[in-house]
Amino acid sequence: MTTTHTRAAEAAAPSDRKTTYREAMREAMREALRSDERVFLMGEDVGRYGGCFGVSLGLLEEFGPERIRDAPLSESAFVGAGIGAALAGMRPIVEIMTVNFSLLALDQILNNAATLLHMSGGQLPVPIVIRMTTGAGRQLAAQHSHSLEGWYAHIPGLRVLAPATLTDARYMLAPALADPDPVLIFEHGSLYNVSGDLPPDAGPVDIDHAAVRRPGTDVSLITYGGSLPKALAAADDLASGGISAEVIDVRTLRPLDDATVGDSVARTHRAVVVDEGWRTGSLAAEISARLTEQHFYDLDAPVERVCSAEVPIPYARRLEEAALPQVDGIVAAAHRAVGEPVPTGTNGAERQPVTGRSG
Amino acid sequence: MSQMKPLNNAEALSLIKESITQIIPDADFTLVRPDDKFRDVLELDSLDFLSLVELLSERAGVRIDEEDYLDLTTLSDATRFLVERTGRGS
Amino acid sequence: MTAFTMPSLGADMDEGLLQEWLVSPGDRVHRGDVMAVVETDKAAIEVECFQSGTVGQLLVEPGTRVPVGTPLALIEEQAVLDERAGVGEAIVNKAPTRAATEQEPAARRQRPTPRKKAARRPEATPEPALAAPRKEPTDKHVHAPPEPSGGADSVIGAGPLVRHLAALRGVDLTTLHGTGRGGRITRTDVEHAQPPLAPRVRASPYARRLAQDLGVDLAAVRGTGDGGAVRAADVRTAMRTLAVGNGPERPDRDPLMGDERPDAAVRRDSRPEDRTDTMRRAIADLMSRSKREIPHYYLSTTIDLTAAEDWIRRINRARTPTGRLIPAALLLKAAAVAAREVPALNGYWQNGGFSPASEINLGLAVSLRQGGLLAPVIHNADTLPPDALMTRLKELVQRARRGRLRGSEMTGATLTVTSLGDQGVEAVFGVIHPPQVALVGFGAVVERPWAAGGMLGVRPVVTATLAADHRATDGAVGARYLTAVDRLLQRPEEL
Numbered sequence A: 001m002t003t004t005h006t007r008a009a010e011a012a013a014p015s016d017r018k019t020t021y022r023e024a025m026r027e028a029m030r031e032a033l034r035s036d037e038r039v040f041l042m043g044e045d046v047g048r049y050g051g052c053f054g055v056s057l058g059l060l061e062e063f064g065p066e067r068i069r070d071a072p073l074s075e076s077a078f079v080g081a082g083i084g085a086a087l088a089g090m091r092p093i094v095e096i097m098t099v100n101f102s103l104l105a106l107d108q109i110l111n112n113a114a115t116l117l118h119m120s121g122g123q124l125p126v127p128i129v130i131r132m133t134t135g136a137g138r139q140l141a142a143q144h145s146h147s148l149e150g151w152y153a154h155i156p157g158l159r160v161l162a163p164a165t166l167t168d169a170r171y172m173l174a175p176a177l178a179d180p181d182p183v184l185i186f187e188h189g190s191l192y193n194v195s196g197d198l199p200p201d202a203g204p205v206d207i208d209h210a211a212v213r214r215p216g217t218d219v220s221l222i223t224y225g226g227s228l229p230k231a232l233a234a235a236d237d238l239a240s241g242g243i244s245a246e247v248i249d250v251r252t253l254r255p256l257d258d259a260t261v262g263d264s265v266a267r268t269h270r271a272v273v274v275d276e277g278w279r280t281g282s283l284a285a286e287i288s289a290r291l292t293e294q295h296f297y298d299l300d301a302p303v304e305r306v307c308s309a310e311v312p313i314p315y316a317r318r319l320e321e322a323a324l325p326q327v328d329g330i331v332a333a334a335h336r337a338v339g340e341p342v343p344t345g346t347n348g349a350e351r352q353p354v355t356g357r358s359g
Numbered sequence B: 001m002s003q004m005k006p007l008n009n010a011e012a013l014s015l016i017k018e019s020i021t022q023i024i025p026d027a028d029f030t031l032v033r034p035d036d037k038f039r040d041v042l043e044l045d046s047l048d049f050l051s052l053v054e055l056l057s058e059r060a061g062v063r064i065d066e067e068d069y070l071d072l073t074t075l076s077d078a079t080r081f082l083v084e085r086t087g088r089g090s
Numbered sequence C: 001m002t003a004f005t006m007p008s009l010g011a012d013m014d015e016g017l018l019q020e021w022l023v024s025p026g027d028r029v030h031r032g033d034v035m036a037v038v039e040t041d042k043a044a045i046e047v048e049c050f051q052s053g054t055v056g057q058l059l060v061e062p063g064t065r066v067p068v069g070t071p072l073a074l075i076e077e078q079a080v081l082d083e084r085a086g087v088g089e090a091i092v093n094k095a096p097t098r099a100a101t102e103q104e105p106a107a108r109r110q111r112p113t114p115r116k117k118a119a120r121r122p123e124a125t126p127e128p129a130l131a132a133p134r135k136e137p138t139d140k141h142v143h144a145p146p147e148p149s150g151g152a153d154s155v156i157g158a159g160p161l162v163r164h165l166a167a168l169r170g171v172d173l174t175t176l177h178g179t180g181r182g183g184r185i186t187r188t189d190v191e192h193a194q195p196p197l198a199p200r201v202r203a204s205p206y207a208r209r210l211a212q213d214l215g216v217d218l219a220a221v222r223g224t225g226d227g228g229a230v231r232a233a234d235v236r237t238a239m240r241t242l243a244v245g246n247g248p249e250r251p252d253r254d255p256l257m258g259d260e261r262p263d264a265a266v267r268r269d270s271r272p273e274d275r276t277d278t279m280r281r282a283i284a285d286l287m288s289r290s291k292r293e294i295p296h297y298y299l300s301t302t303i304d305l306t307a308a309e310d311w312i313r314r315i316n317r318a319r320t321p322t323g324r325l326i327p328a329a330l331l332l333k334a335a336a337v338a339a340r341e342v343p344a345l346n347g348y349w350q351n352g353g354f355s356p357a358s359e360i361n362l363g364l365a366v367s368l369r370q371g372g373l374l375a376p377v378i379h380n381a382d383t384l385p386p387d388a389l390m391t392r393l394k395e396l397v398q399r400a401r402r403g404r405l406r407g408s409e410m411t412g413a414t415l416t417v418t419s420l421g422d423q424g425v426e427a428v429f430g431v432i433h434p435p436q437v438a439l440v441g442f443g444a445v446v447e448r449p450w451a452a453g454g455m456l457g458v459r460p461v462v463t464a465t466l467a468a469d470h471r472a473t474d475g476a477v478g479a480r481y482l483t484a485v486d487r488l489l490q491r492p493e494e495l
Helices: A007-012 A021-035 A059-063 A075-087 A099-113 A166-171 A173-178 A225-240 A258-268 A283-298 A317-323 A327-338 B009-023 B038-042 B046-060 B066-072 B075-088 C080-085 C091-102 C114-120 C128-134 C160-169 C187-192 C205-214 C232-244 C262-269 C272-293 C306-317 C327-341 C386-402 C475-489
Strands: A018-020 A039-043 A068-070 A091-098 A129-134 A159-161 A183-188 A195-197 A211-214 A219-223 A245-249 A252-254 A271-278 A304-308 C002-005 C015-021 C034-039 C044-048 C053-058 C064-067 C071-076 C296-304 C347-350 C353-356 C362-364 C415-419 C438-442 C446-452 C455-469
Touching: A018 A021, A018 A166, A021 A039, A021 A059, A021 A091, A021 A166, A021 A173, A039 A075, A059 A068, A075 A091, A075 A099, A091 A099, A091 A173, A099 A129, A129 A173, A166 A173, A166 A195, A173 A183, A183 A225, A211 A225, A211 A258, A219 A225, A219 A258, A219 A327, A225 A245, A225 A271, A225 A327, A245 A258, A258 A283, A271 A283, A271 A327, A283 A304, A283 C205, A304 A327, B009 B046, B009 B075, B046 B066, B046 B075, B046 C327, B046 C386, B066 B075, B066 C306, C034 C071, C160 C187, C205 C232, C296 C446, C296 C475, C306 C327, C306 C455, C327 C362, C327 C386, C327 C415, C327 C438, C327 C455, C327 C475, C362 C386, C438 C475, C455 C475
Parallel strands: A039 A068, A039 A091, A091 A129, A129 A183, A159 A183, A219 A245, A219 A271, A271 A304, C362 C415, C415 C438
Antiparallel strands: A018 A195, A159 A252, A211 A245, C002 C071, C015 C034, C015 C064, C034 C044, C053 C071, C296 C455, C347 C353, C438 C455, C446 C455
């Protein structure tokens, strides 16, 4: 791979660059396992079953049961074991099936992983990487569908990543493993099957900065993870109506890159934050607060937020769709921010209530 | 503007003096002899002069074009101009 | 509660004499209303307030001399309740009658959108900035100062529901005419009361910043955002409208507005010697400072005015004297537009460096008959068409000579123009008005022999001069400026 490929060369490149998000994650782990023998993968069903979402399929055969370890159904135990291994000098990758189950390991993550460096006066770094699935959209109901990454982004001592593109899925793991702090990687369940060409000049990925995924001039759509494709679709929709939307992929949820987000809003003067988490106390709330703190005099409209309805994510398909941020809602919010009337027939034109039960 | 009655010399002169006084309240006409350039003596600038034209045109009811400005140089010229112009239309 | 302070009415003003209060405690005032007459070393200036509200205590007695920045009076904003609900203006007064005659169906209003209403129905509820200055200052009107909290209880027959509703809608019950039995104020009365104007303009923070940067009065901008909020785009639109000169002119600049207080003028004029003396001293100080601090350089060029005079003659032929132009209007316009081309001459020398100004505000040296001079300001002169410039010129000169200038007309000049042509001299080499960095002079328009195209003819010409600050610019810049003035005057129809 060189960086001198032209676009034409890329188009003509062999189809082995075609990949899915799932394969990109797997390739990242394969590379890590090959290049550093301290790296191992541990989690529920990661070995023989190939991972609950198929991410680690084939790795057991390639690297053996010592390095691809099936764990018992006790998140607290195997996350704790991973932390211990990290303290002992290993570079564990721990997979948790979904973010909902990570709550069983919250004590380990918050009270141990995030604090030990601080409490040991800098003697005990915990270089663990914990991967987990987050988000809704696949009819997995209220115990497998929530977006709690914002909670983890609340915790000092952690770095929280949300790869939303093939490139980030492929190349975020290496810097995460290299980071001396515990790093949490949130993989949105709806992204695993996303496929496309991995750009030949992709990687390495910078995990300190947000990324401008699409430049624009009229409004900034600020999002991350599973909502990025929706924001990009909304930007397409808006462009057809003459509104130029910039799409910012925050991608590092902690520490937040204020500069990239702020610079964008300083240019567009309007912000719509799209976050699949619940609105109250959300990451969207934090981003909105920072914008008003740092860019009050740049704002030409109130900061809009498009978040999930404040309900447990429903199982029924239509209800689930209605509860989640959707393209229509993002488009409507952008229209409100820009101050243009929302085209008729668009759903979700109403500003969502801050609290309450309605969607 | 409606044509007013023809003015005689005395009426015309007092109309001119009243108008100038309105623009320059403390104008001292004892300093102005009939053939002096009153603009210079009384220090009417171009804005003042335009105001004077406005006032004269309105009060005498005559049209005063830019070409006529030369006839408004001295008090005696101006008096003659007004008498003639107001008399012409009747 | 904010303080109304002694304003700085020029770079050379350190203190001012409060000559007269034009308001009393309890009066309602709007941003832009004239509050007081302040006597500076140079002139008596009507000072406007920058805050709408109710006049509270007057802190300084007339006849007192105080430094710039000294609080002169307190302006109270409306009571908290009213403020929140967006109450406030004199409009409330008129509500009952209007409510009876002009109401649309009662269901029309789901929630109060005061500014939008104001913008849509200017005849019914003029915006504060439009309404305010038309009010006679002697109109000690409006209504009694707002009742302290609990005051509404005393309103006859206003039950809890009505009071609650009034509070929600920001309606002052004391201004309502009850239509119920025994004059009771009913729920319908409150619902039909005209939604009052918000004293604070609803505007986005960015729009506020932009308005300040561009010098646009937010109160005069029509908001198109949510609930009538002014957004950045509205400010830009207003800016453009003002720039082309056919927008809603700021009413305090309304040329048709007469002289409201001849009595005050008479009083001021009764002491002409004082005025002349102090003005003489102020001019002496400023000019000494200028010549002490500013290394002046001077340039001069003679400009053929044939094209300009022909154009003016053509325009004026069809006009009554009231609408006629004089060459000075074109000269000013050319001076302003040329400053746009050579921005290095338009601005201030401050803190050891040059700060260009974002607007071109021409100071106009106006000589006073009793001696001395003033430099009132034509704001954004480069954007005014010659007719508008002519109107401003007449008005400012007239007001300057009557001592009727307002504070906003005395401040903000970025470049000064002087013209001694009417005194017959051909060229004037002026003294720069610090902290400005240049002064443009025009002499008399005279007929001179002029060679053009190998032929000698008689042409009307004017000598344009430039005195400029050599710290800020060099002669080449100044030369570019005068050349631009010349070029612009050859195409008067484009000015």
